Amino acid sequence: MDFVCARCGTRNTRQFQDGKFKPPDKCDGDGCSGKRFEACRSEAVCVDWQKIRLQEVIGSDKQSSGQVPRTVEVELTDDLVGSCVVGDVVTVFAAVKHLAAGEGLALSEQPE
Numbered sequence: 001m002d003f004v005c006a007r008c009g010t011r012n013t014r015q016f017q018d019g020k021f022k023p024p025d026k027c028d029g030d031g032c033s034g035k036r037f038e039a040c041r042s043e044a045v046c047v048d049w050q051k052i053r054l055q056e057v058i059g060s061d062k063q064s065s066g067q068v069p070r071t072v073e074v075e076l077t078d079d080l081v082g083s084c085v086v087g088d089v090v091t092v093f094a095a096v097k098h099l100a101a102g103e104g105l106a107l108s109e110q111p112e
Contacts, residue, residue, distance in 0.1 A: 001044045007034030050081045054092065 003012045003024055010029035016022065027034040056069045074092055076083065084090050 002040040003037035004040060005029060005032060005034040006036040006038060008032040010034075011040075012037065047077060048081050050076045052076060052084065054090070057089065 001014055001016065003014065004010070005012060005027040008027060008029045010027055010032060012024045012028045014022070014024060023037050023039065025035070027037075052074050053071050054074055055071045058067060058069050074094065
């Protein structure tokens, strides 16, 4: 997404990793120290995505012993969005991407 500096008019392009919106801290223009920006929302590209939580299927022997099933969050994009609903048994082949913990983030799988 592009941001236009309110001081000099320079376009500052930013990529949003993991969908986190963060405007520029300072202007990239030569000699400009502007810190106010106007977002060019009409040029933004939106991506269809969905976050689901997978839970392992455990056998009756482990279930009776009180073992809690492990879970992992998965981000679906493009044609995979809406491809499964609660209760579906699915198999996922993906690249694992570790996100910084601390802000409620955990392991995430997302095709690259």
